[in-house]
Amino acid sequence: MNTTSNKPLRAIWVLTICMVFFTFFSVKTAFAQPDGQKLFRNNCSSCHTITDAKLIGPGLKGVQDRWQNKENLYSWIRNAPEFLKTGDPYANQLFEQYNKSIMTPFPHLKDEEIEAILSYVANPPVKVGDVPKGLPGAEKVTSPTSTILTLFSIAVVLIILLLILIGVKKSLKKVVNEKLSIPEGPELSFLESVRAWIYRNNKLTALIIILLVIGGMKDGWDSLMGIGVYKGYAPEQPINFSHRIHAGDNAIACIYCHSAADESRHAGIPSANVCMNCHKGIQEGTETGSTEIAKIYEALDYDPATGTYGTNTKPISWVRVHNLPDLAYFNHSQHVNVAGVECQTCHGPVEKMEVVAQHTDLTMGWCIDCHRETEVKTAGNGYYEEFHKRLVESGHAYKANPGSVKSDHTKLTVDKIGGIECAKCHY
16 A cells, blocks of 8 residues: 555644644633632732732732742731741831731632732733823734634634545545555545535535524524614723722612612712712722722812812713613613612622623513513502502402412512503603
């Protein structure tokens, strides 16, 4: 047998194995790396900033340069009270500087996790727009890879694999023909090979075409149904305001900032003066230092050094996230105050969001489903209690599931009190 016929096959196998190993180790490495930003938030952000600004403890910018060696720093992080007993000069300096308050031990942190935190502090992620155009490094700031680009890359990889498999098949066929002394037929071009395959597998080809047509129709239908639906929309805001820190970590009630939600149609955007209720005293953030808070001061023309306001004020141009069409009427107070609906029902877990995004579809169908499933709270409301009573007497109210804790009551949902009438939202 001619050994030269094995060379293409060997080359294809080597290329395939290399691609598999490269993909495997790339994915493994990507998933194995600790998330320094997440570790910092969970363990450090309550006391430290990634800048040189002080919070409860010192700012962590350049922290590795302040310690004699990495081993001492790691020991301090894992068990500061124990390391303090070694008499290390810098550790004792910190102890005295911060009124003899000692850092909480973190014995659970591994070396690679501490390294990830220090790497995050030393090289915080650069967001799009942080580097002004024209300055060195501006051309290196890129936006995250889009979903379309990712899918395109996957498609390219699949096409390459398909071509490799076709090459493998041709090489194997050639080897078998040589071994069995079968004369080779005329060499077909790629298009001729495809045409021949279609003729040989006409039923399978028809099935593939039908599936492609159905898939295309579904994709077209989904695209049409998605017009005007902005689920997942998370615009960049003029100030990097973190709801996770304010509503989550600090447990500030939604109504404190959006004070009109329980008494007006619109929840309202808080003025910068509301921000100053806290940030007149808190001038350093846990993660962004003074950078974002300074934008509030700039809008109010406030000088934190003297505590005085100027006259050159300007509004903060917040970008609206949730925006219903003009033809739809929605009243926050009716839902928040009367119905007692939680903010998270429509807006999602805002207290966990770093950047607020539209959590639900907010389509008419979504609202109607909610009105059909949500039970009206009648307790203590004379109007609804009487309304409920009359519905029961007329037989228009549904009974609850037998055997449930409400088996002796009837269920009054929003749609029973006109919640899905057209004029309620469109007039």
